[in-house]
Amino acid sequence: MNKLTQILETKAGEVAERRKMRSVADLDAVAASPVRGFHAALQAKIDAGGFALIAEIKKASPSKGLIRDDFNPVDHARAYAAGGAACLSVLTDAPYFQGHEDYLVAARAACALPVLRKDFMIDPWQVAEARAIGADAILIIVAALDDGAMREIEAAAIERQMDVLVEVHDEAELDRALGTLRSRLIGVNNRDLRTFETDLGVTERLARLVPPETLLVGESGIATHADCQRLAQSGVRTFLVGESLMRQVDVVAATSALLQG
Numbered sequence: 376m377n378k379l380t381q382i383l384e385t386k387a388g389e390v391a392e393r394r395k396m397r398s399v400a401d402l403d404a405v406a407a408s409p410v411r412g413f414h415a416a417l418q419a420k421i422d423a424g425g426f427a428l429i430a431e432i433k434k435a436s437p438s439k440g441l442i443r444d445d446f447n448p449v450d451h452a453r454a455y456a457a458g459g460a461a462c463l464s465v466l467t468d469a470p471y472f473q474g475h476e477d478y479l480v481a482a483r484a485a486c487a488l489p490v491l492r493k494d495f496m497i498d499p500w501q502v503a504e505a506r507a508i509g510a511d512a513i514l515i516i517v518a519a520l521d522d523g524a525m526r527e528i529e530a531a532a533i534e535r536q537m538d539v540l541v542e543v544h545d546e547a548e549l550d551r552a553l554g555t556l557r558s559r560l561i562g563v564n565n566r567d568l569r570t571f572e573t574d575l576g577v578t579e580r581l582a583r584l585v586p587p588e589t590l591l592v593g594e595s596g597i598a599t600h601a602d603c604q605r606l607a608q609s610g611v612r613t614f615l616v617g618e619s620l621m622r623q624v625d626v627v628a629a630t631s632a633l634l635q636g
């Protein structure tokens with residue numbers, strides 16, 4: 376069984392248990408703060424002539440194990456904001472990423488940036504939960520879902536005024552995303568979630584196929600300003616970066632250097 380399939384199986388069991396504890400109505404009744412515009416924050420950075428960064432708060436990963444032992448989501452959120460990030464992404468999956476919902480709550484409270492709940496969405500119930508903890512956007516991984524499930528999850532996000540980052544890894548997934556979903560925020564994951572092979576060339580290849588009205592995000596394996604400039608040659612100006620920033624000592628300086636060189 377590949378890692379993505381394994382993660383999805385674990386997630387199905389987890390969501391089934393969590394659903395027993397709270398209904399969608401309960402979750403929606405929680406007074407969440409107003410949604411911060413995720414897509415709009417990225418677009419504003421690009422319109423201002425710069426790169427737009429989604430900076431990820433990621434303690435560990437299946438491919439790299441523990442990334443940051445002195446992990447502090449509040450410090451990272453503040454440093455990313457000070458370094459010029461447009462948005463945050465916070466891993467909330469516990470079994471494979473050592474994430475937690477509390478990390479998202481704490482990171483969002485520590486800055487004014489919109490926040491993506493980075494998790495494996497398989498059920499619209501999780502969208503209600505994401506909004507209840509304050510998330511402004513959710514992730515749909517096309518490889519993880521059939522068309523009907525993708526539509527339902529996106530509809531649950533739109534109903535709550537949340538943005539959706541739609542993640543693809545190849546041409547067929549990009550076709551499905553553009554043909555099935557309304558979101559025009561598409562992330563190309565350079566990492567194959569089944570093998571962990573990571574190649575910036577994946578974003579370069581798919582960028583040519585993305586319609587101009589779509590905001591394209593290069594994801595995974597991006598470590599330097601030169602990487603950003605390389606992808607910018609293919610028209611990509613928005614980047615999702617986790618591990619390389621999480622390993623830095625001076626996170627403010629590293630974030631700023633990633634964006635500006």
Ligand SMILES: O=C(O)c1ccccc1NCC(=O)[C@H](O)[C@H](O)COP(=O)(O)O
Nearest residue numbers: 436437438568594595596597616617618
């Ligand atoms: O990062 C992993 O090992 C991983 C394994 C299986 C499924 C998803 C995984 N990562 C999620 C991501 O997409 C990345 O956290 C994100 O794009 C940032 O990547 P990076 O900058 O390489 O940390």
